[in-house]
Amino acid sequence: MSATFHPLDYFSFKNDVLMSEGVSLQALAEEHGTPLYVYSERGIQERYQAFKDTLQSISSLICYSVKANSNLSLLKLLKDWGSGFDIVSGGELLRLEQLKVPGEKIVFSGVGKTTSEMKQALLYDQNGILAFNMESLEEADTLHSVARSLQKEARICLRFNPSVNAKTHPYISTGLKTSKFGLEEKDILALLKKLPSLPHLRLQGLHVHIGSQITSLKPLEEAFTKTIGFLKKQKLKLPLLNLGGGLGVTYQKEKPPSIEQYGKLILKSIQGLDPKPRVLIEPGRSMVANAGVLLTQILYRKHKGKKDFLIVDASMSELLRPALYGSFHEIVPVLKSSKGPFKTTDVAGPVCESTDVLARDRKLSQSLKAGDTLAILSCGAYGMSMASHYNSRPLPAEVLIHSSGKVARIRNPESLNQTLTRTEKDLVSL
Numbered sequence: 001m002s003a004t005f006h007p008l009d010y011f012s013f014k015n016d017v018l019m020s021e022g023v024s025l026q027a028l029a030e031e032h033g034t035p036l037y038v039y040s041e042r043g044i045q046e047r048y049q050a051f052k053d054t055l056q057s058i059s060s061l062i063c064y065s066v067k068a069n070s071n072l073s074l075l076k077l078l079k080d081w082g083s084g085f086d087i088v089s090g091g092e093l094l095r096l097e098q099l100k101v102p103g104e105k106i107v108f109s110g111v112g113k114t115t116s117e118m119k120q121a122l123l124y125d126q127n128g129i130l131a132f133n134m135e136s137l138e139e140a141d142t143l144h145s146v147a148r149s150l151q152k153e154a155r156i157c158l159r160f161n162p163s164v165n166a167k168t169h170p171y172i173s174t175g176l177k178t179s180k181f182g183l184e185e186k187d188i189l190a191l192l193k194k195l196p197s198l199p200h201l202r203l204q205g206l207h208v209h210i211g212s213q214i215t216s217l218k219p220l221e222e223a224f225t226k227t228i229g230f231l232k233k234q235k236l237k238l239p240l241l242n243l244g245g246g247l248g249v250t251y252q253k254e255k256p257p258s259i260e261q262y263g264k265l266i267l268k269s270i271q272g273l274d275p276k277p278r279v280l281i282e283p284g285r286s287m288v289a290n291a292g293v294l295l296t297q298i299l300y301r302k303h304k305g306k307k308d309f310l311i312v313d314a315s316m317s318e319l320l321r322p323a324l325y326g327s328f329h330e331i332v333p334v335l336k337s338s339k340g341p342f343k344t345t346d347v348a349g350p351v352c353e354s355t356d357v358l359a360r361d362r363k364l365s366q367s368l369k370a371g372d373t374l375a376i377l378s379c380g381a382y383g384m385s386m387a388s389h390y391n392s393r394p395l396p397a398e399v400l401i402h403s404s405g406k407v408a409r410i411r412n413p414e415s416l417n418q419t420l421t422r423t424e425k426d427l428v429s430l
């Protein structure tokens with residue numbers, strides 16, 4: 001099986017209606033309302049399986065990066081297939097606890113873990129989690145004190161910053177010398193020297209993650225080579241090697257390496273290591289991005305000089321990526337409209353920000369009008385998980401289309417009332 005990452009791998013037109021597993025997305029929009037996130041179980045499962053297949057000849061654990069999409073039902077699917085998880089907060093750990101994910105399948109990343117998050121992870125599931133990815137010398141000291149106070153041992157990997165340019169968007173590059181992420185070689189050496197005085201930390205391996213939406217193997221190869229080169233040079237024989245996530249997907253015309261090519265690179269990279277460590281990877285985007293779409297309804301059409309604007313009911317509150325990174329998402333009408341004439345069109349949301357434009361300068365049919373549904377493609381990763389209440393907007397619903405064609409609503413739409421009563425007390429009298 002060749003796992004690709006195309007926006008229409010799991011959603012396709014039948015008789016001019018956008019469908020998935022025989023389910024009409026127009027019908028979903030009508031039943032559940034818009035904006036609406038729709039996910040394909042098959043899309044996620046095929047990618048998970050492809051990662052597994054490509055690493056089957058070695059000892060490995062796929063640790064899905066929860067921040068890409070943290071819906072409990074999606075996490076449950078992954079757990080049931082045997083996946084591990086990479087988390088970046090206590091909130092994400094709580095989600096995994098709810099699903100009874102074993103601690104042996106969890107690694108914890110992030111530059112700013114608090115002492116309460118450390119405590120939560122050390123006390124998780126009796127023996128704590130598989131590994132904390134350490135990002136600084138101070139963090140290691142802090143983790144050690146927390147572990148000592150609990151009389152626990154914290155298993156750690158050291159996040160190596162290999163000083164590699166991932167050639168991706170600067171906002172999602174993490175392996176540069178100038179980035180806040182990871183430890184430089186000299187800091188790792190200092191930590192290694194200090195470890196004997198930190199008996200509550202147990203070194204398990206190195207970790208490397210140089211960024212996201214990486215569309216060529218080159219920077220990954222460079223990062224792996226440098227990391228493994230460092231292990232060899234220091235004669236470090238450690239049980240784990242965490243190679244991070246970052247594999248890119250096709251949003252527009254990108255041609256990222258396949259999961260198979262990525263796996264082959266990993267196998268080649270670890271060839272010279274003896275004994276072979278257990279390899280962890282942390283895919284997020286590549287697991288879910290193209291398995292999800294965001295449905296939105298057109299509210300208004302505006303003419304402005306040479307350009308038209310379609311104002312839709314989704315916005316940067318539901319899908320932040322275009323406003324945050326200027327990222328591209330393909331947009332298609334759910335009922336295929338090949339009728340011309342076509343006009344250069346911006347698709348914009350109702351939020352009061354100039355950057356609340358979901359798509360710019362697209363050729364869209366002039367016949368599209370208020371009430372029609374559009375599908376914004378490749379929204380499975382960093383879509384719902386980045387959604388906010390900005391402009392006091394309620395969070396949207398999410399549905400999952402099972403491989404059988406059964407549809408499950410995996411998040412109810414938030415009501416306006418819930419946006420008011422969530423947690424805050426607005427009317428404090430002084």
Ligand SMILES: *Cc1c(COP(=O)(O)O)cnc(C)c1O
Pocket residue numbers: 065067068086088109110209211212213244245246247282283284285286
């Ligand atoms: C965000 C993140 C990932 C996932 O990255 P993707 O590009 O979504 O695969 C993996 N590891 C770490 C440490 C991360 O911060």
